Amino acid sequence: MPRAYETMLIVRPDLSDEPLQQLLTEQESLLRENGATGLEITNRGKRRFAGFEMKKFKEGLYIQFNYEAEPRTVATWEKNLRINESILRYMTLRVN
Structure with a gap:
């Protein structure tokens, strides 16, 4: 039975528009191919990390995915991530 999920990605801030769009399209395709429905993608913008670095970056681009899928679909997608x-x-996160 499909459940509602929300996944927040933090993407490298140095990606230009074209590679970022390609990444999002690729991730959307992976979800849809594995049976996800009701997919919504929201760009939350670039944010600075609170006093730490993540893989030598001090900021990241936040992308939110909301969708409905089977738990195995989420597990498969997370392996790719x-x-x-x-x-x-x-x-x-599973949304109630």
Whole structure:
């Protein structure tokens, strides 16, 4: 049974518009191919980290994904997020 999820990605701040758009399109395709529905992507903008660095960056671009999917779809997608060098961090929450 599909559940509602929210995933926040922190992306490298040095990506230009074209590679960023390609990354988002790629991630959207992966979710849709694995059965995610109701996908909404929101660019939350560039934010400075609070006194620390993440992979030598002091800021990151925050991208929010809201969608409905099976738990195995989320697990499959997160495996891809882990190996993508453009993504600094991510967090997925199940929305009630």
